[in-house]
Amino acid sequence: MSYYHPNFDVRKKFCECFLPEPREEVYAVVENMHNLVDEVIMPLRRDLDGGWTHDQAVADVAIATAMQAIYDSGWPRAILPEEKGGLGGVMKSMVTYAMLIEELGRADCGIALDVSLLYWFYSPMLYAGRTDLIDIFGPPLLDGKHHRACTSLTEPAGGTNIDDTTQHGRTLRTIARREGDEWVINGAKIWPSGASVADIGYMTLTTTDPNLGDDGIKLIYVPADAKGLSFGKPIPTMGMCCTDTNTEVFYDDVRVPVEYAATWGTDMKDVDLFKELAVEDKLTTPAYVNGACQTVLEILLDFSKDRIVAGKPMREHSVFVHTIGGLIHMWDYSRASYMQGCYMADHPEKYGPLWGKFMYSRAASVDQACLMAARRIIETAMDLMGSYGTAHEYHLEKYYRDVKQAELWLGGRYRTQMDVVLDYYDYEWAGPKWEPTPSR
Amino acid sequence: MRIVVCTKQVPDTEAQVKVSPDGRSIEETGITFIMNPYDEFAVEEAIQIRERGEAGTTVTLVTMGPERTEEVLRRGLAMGADAAVRVWDDSLAEADSGVTAEVLCAVARRLGFDLILCGRVAIDDAAAQVGLRLAEKLGIPHGNAVTKLDVEDGKLIARCEIEGGVEVRELPLPALVTAQKGLNAPRYPAIPAVMKARRVEIALFSPAELGLDQSAAASRQSRILTLEPPPARAAGRMIDGDPAEAARSLAHLLRDEAKVI
Ligand SMILES: Cc1cc2nc3c(=O)[nH]c(=O)nc-3n(C[C@H](O)[C@H](O)[C@H](O)COP(=O)(O)OP(=O)(O)OC[C@H]3O[C@@H](n4cnc5c(N)ncnc54)[C@H](O)[C@@H]3O)c2cc1C
Numbered sequence: 001m002s003y004y005h006p007n008f009d010v011r012k013k014f015c016e017c018f019l020p021e022p023r024e025e026v027y028a029v030v031e032n033m034h035n036l037v038d039e040v041i042m043p044l045r046r047d048l049d050g051g052w053t054h055d056q057a058v059a060d061v062a063i064a065t066a067m068q069a070i071y072d073s074g075w076p077r078a079i080l081p082e083e084k085g086g087l088g089g090v091m092k093s094m095v096t097y098a099m100l101i102e103e104l105g106r107a108d109c110g111i112a113l114d115v116s117l118l119y120w121f122y123s124p125m126l127y128a129g130r131t132d133l134i135d136i137f138g139p140p141l142l143d144g145k146h147h148r149a150c151t152s153l154t155e156p157a158g159g160t161n162i163d164d165t166t167q168h169g170r171t172l173r174t175i176a177r178r179e180g181d182e183w184v185i186n187g188a189k190i191w192p193s194g195a196s197v198a199d200i201g202y203m204t205l206t207t208t209d210p211n212l213g214d215d216g217i218k219l220i221y222v223p224a225d226a227k228g229l230s231f232g233k234p235i236p237t238m239g240m241c242c243t244d245t246n247t248e249v250f251y252d253d254v255r256v257p258v259e260y261a262a263t264w265g266t267d268m269k270d271v272d273l274f275k276e277l278a279v280e281d282k283l284t285t286p287a288y289v290n291g292a293c294q295t296v297l298e299i300l301l302d303f304s305k306d307r308i309v310a311g312k313p314m315r316e317h318s319v320f321v322h323t324i325g326g327l328i329h330m331w332d333y334s335r336a337s338y339m340q341g342c343y344m345a346d347h348p349e350k351y352g353p354l355w356g357k358f359m360y361s362r363a364a365s366v367d368q369a370c371l372m373a374a375r376r377i378i379e380t381a382m383d384l385m386g387s388y389g390t391a392h393e394y395h396l397e398k399y400y401r402d403v404k405q406a407e408l409w410l411g412g413r414y415r416t417q418m419d420v421v422l423d424y425y426d427y428e429w430a431g432p433k434w435e436p437t438p439s440r
Numbered sequence: 441m442r443i444v445v446c447t448k449q450v451p452d453t454e455a456q457v458k459v460s461p462d463g464r465s466i467e468e469t470g471i472t473f474i475m476n477p478y479d480e481f482a483v484e485e486a487i488q489i490r491e492r493g494e495a496g497t498t499v500t501l502v503t504m505g506p507e508r509t510e511e512v513l514r515r516g517l518a519m520g521a522d523a524a525v526r527v528w529d530d531s532l533a534e535a536d537s538g539v540t541a542e543v544l545c546a547v548a549r550r551l552g553f554d555l556i557l558c559g560r561v562a563i564d565d566a567a568a569q570v571g572l573r574l575a576e577k578l579g580i581p582h583g584n585a586v587t588k589l590d591v592e593d594g595k596l597i598a599r600c601e602i603e604g605g606v607e608v609r610e611l612p613l614p615a616l617v618t619a620q621k622g623l624n625a626p627r628y629p630a631i632p633a634v635m636k637a638r639r640v641e642i643a644l645f646s647p648a649e650l651g652l653d654q655s656a657a658a659s660r661q662s663r664i665l666t667l668e669p670p671p672a673r674a675a676g677r678m679i680d681g682d683p684a685e686a687a688r689s690l691a692h693l694l695r696d697e698a699k700v701i
Contacts, residue, residue: 004454006470025638028514029631036628074630087632 005301008294010034010103013335018343020093029096033073033103040069041107045395048108050242052392059242066111067146075100076115077141079122084134085142094280094342098287102335105291109402110243112288114148116281117194121149121203123280124219124262124273127354132259137221140200150198151277152189152222152249153205159191162205163411165275165360165419166428168213174251176206176218182255183220185228189249191409196231196247199224203262204251205274214271219262228254239405275355281410282363283345286338286370289406292399293331293377299396300324300381303388320384327380330373341366361423364416371407378403441497441591441613443486444553446544446574447479447516449509450564459667466667475512478559480519481619484626486557487520489591498522502547504532504540510642517637518629525551529646531654536662537569544570545577546650555596556616560585575616583609585620 006012010031019026041048047062070076078097080086090096097119104112118141125133140147155162161171174187185206189195192202201223207216222229232248263270304315304324314320341362344351352358378400382389389396407413421427451457452472460467475483483501490497501516501524503509513524527543535543548556556578558571575582583589583598587606590597596611601620611617629637647654677693679686694701 004456006455006472009472022638025635028518028634028638032518032629032631032634040628069628072630073628074632078631087635089635091631091635 005298008298010099013294014099015336015339018095018339020090020095020346022090026090026093026096026099029090030099030103033075033100036069036073037103037107041066041104041111045107045398046392048110048243049398054236054241056242063111063114063243064146066108067114070104070111070115071144071146074144076118076147079118079126080134080138080141081126081131084131084138094283094345095339098284098338098342101284102287102291102294105288106295107291108243109288109292109399109406110240112291113193113240113244113406116284116288117149117151117198118147118200119284120151120277120281121200123277124203124270125221127273127276128263128266128268130262130264130266133221133262137201147200148194148198149200150192150194150202150249152192152195152202154189154191156188156190156248160411160415163278164415165271165278165422169207169217169271170210170213172205172207172210172217174204174206175210176208176220176261178208178258179255181258183218183258183261185220185222185251185254185256187251189251190232191235191246192249193244193246193409195245195249196234197245202226202229202249214269217269217271217274219270219273219277220256221260221262222251222254222256226254226256228252237405239401239403241401244405272353272355275360276353278410279345279354279359279363282367282416283338283341285406285409286334286366286374287342289370289374289403290331290335290338292403293334293374296378296381296396296399297327297331299394300327300384303385303394307385307388314384323380323384327377330377334370334373337366337369357423361420364419364422367410367416368413368420371403371413374403375407441489441494441554442552443489443497443499443555443557444548444551445479445482445486445499445501445516445521446556446558446570447483447501447503447512448476448559448562448564448570449473449503449505449512450476450562453477453563457669459669463666464664473508473511475515476559476562476564478561478563478619478621479512480559480626481621481623482557482559482617483516483519483521484624485589485617485619486555487627488624489555489589490520493591500525500551502527502544502551504528504535504543513642514637514640515629517640518634519627520629520633523643524640525643525645527645527647527650529648529654531647531658534661534663535657537567537573539657539661540570541573541577542657543647543650543652544574546647546652547645548574548578550645550650554613555591556580556614558616558618560618560620571616571618578614578616580614580616581611582616582618583611584618586617587620587622589617589623 011027016023044062044066047058050056050059077085078087078091082088101112153162155173158171161167176183176185201221204220204222206218206220209216230250235246262273305313307314388394452474455471458467486499490499499521501513501521503513504527506528517524527547561568583600585601586598588599594613596615598609598617600607600609679689
């Protein structure tokens, strides 16, 4: 990056009041990741996309290098509790996680997603205090090699409805049937990130009976090598086109032990863990999208310094000063918004559990604020840069594609906006009644 | 083996350095400070020697500077150093290379050492003086601008860059080596190590505690009178005219004015 501005420094951009103690330790950890991103991952950006032709073989080499550097940093193991090999301390905080993820997002949203997927996979078992499940699924995080996990939620019939808590799981069609000491899972998913390449497992959203609503919901951990689990072909997508793999996932009489349900043996509800997962995702996707925006601003500041318009640098014309100022303030407030949300998540004693209405609504609001800001920042940067913005060489088009893609998951814009009101007034929809298929 | 590594905190290579209103120092606000990149090679080398060498080898970092310079020590600790020492009081605020070498000499004697590693040059003042002066004061041999270092039977084999070539030197221990780019690839500290390094107690010495007389040192010390940024680059010159004519004027300018051809 040729542009350098001290206001993009870690210590300036991350507001100290949100950080867990000891703050100096958080800064040190994040600065370390910042440098690693600049020196190892930034130079790989083009290859992470497989170049202009999106050649997966080229991308795979770059992904392996980037991910290995992240695993060498010892970060992924921080997900685990200390007694299981985790790092504890400031690394338990969602704020620290978001700050680290933002640093990755500066280089590549897909790489940030790869790490996030690990967090999402493990979080239900962690919230449920399931040390037995951690013993089964946790060890890959300790061997220092690149592993992937998958959170398998979205279904072919109405993906967004699955995430809609006001439909209480009534549209779910992946059914978990209890047979003795096992769950037998049948159904299909589409779009999960990491599908077909995840080797740790598939955390699968199911229901025992859609008509039971929330009470039927079960989050079940399915080992990657489970019999009856199969996949469609990777679906070529616009953004994160090589770093993320999305496929259909088919469950044909997939059998797993009953205790692989996230809340088994606890008095927690799976629906709460599902909401917790959505909140965690909605608070931290904004972080890497915000990181992407930082790079976009750097590209724009650099470009507009040298681009001469009507005899002087573009960024010295009042109209552009005004526009660039607007983009910087959007970038700034979206960071403040997600940092505040993550701080609240770190303090359930004040703001309630992640699955409570307040946090659910707050997370949706943060997600909307940040993703809307990100889209405007990137689109406007492209408007200002004209055709140069679309040129592969400037990287901007890659961030444009990646950020749009990130905006779509977990309900997308229209549905997430509906979640925002949940803490202000109640609304419900009646999902369609489910008739089991007799042949099953 | 006791290895001491001297590290200095310097402004980030990308920082836009400005002279402060007193005209004798740089404006520190808004500047990010980093470990001198050549010192990073020195720290990395020390850790590698410990990793492949005899049991009981220790790596101790030393810096001279105000409290903010502890950041470089913590970075070195996160890379794998065992301990760190900082020397400071306000009498050192204007220390030149000679005084710095005296201070480091006193610390090295206090700590005890078999090998001292320094960066070849600090990128802020680019004086390239301290390492060599330190060797001189300690009365030990040195290898300068080293790109390969082996420790064998109590001596060092150092590949030193010299003007236009390479010199391989054998140095009996104790000795001092200054690290040149290419010596190794400094590691990224892992997060657990970064966290641990924050909790290490850093020893602080004043010059007096090291038995140094600063008033005497001040009388031998050179002083910065003014700092000036390099002259601003002149604007580029556009050459008009048809291509043949423009090429002729360009050749003329390059030969007779710029004198580069
Ligand atoms: C890059 C990427 C990664 C993904 N990763 C994962 C993953 O890891 N795991 C996973 O399970 N899924 C994943 N998804 C899937 C994603 O969560 C869904 O695509 C998303 O929820 C939208 O579902 P859909 O595509 O079926 O669209 P639809 O549900 O058909 O929605 C289309 C449009 O209609 C609107 N809409 C639909 N229903 C409603 C409603 N009830 N109320 C209001 N508006 C509505 C939506 O907001 C949207 O605008 C990923 C998707 C992408 C693009």
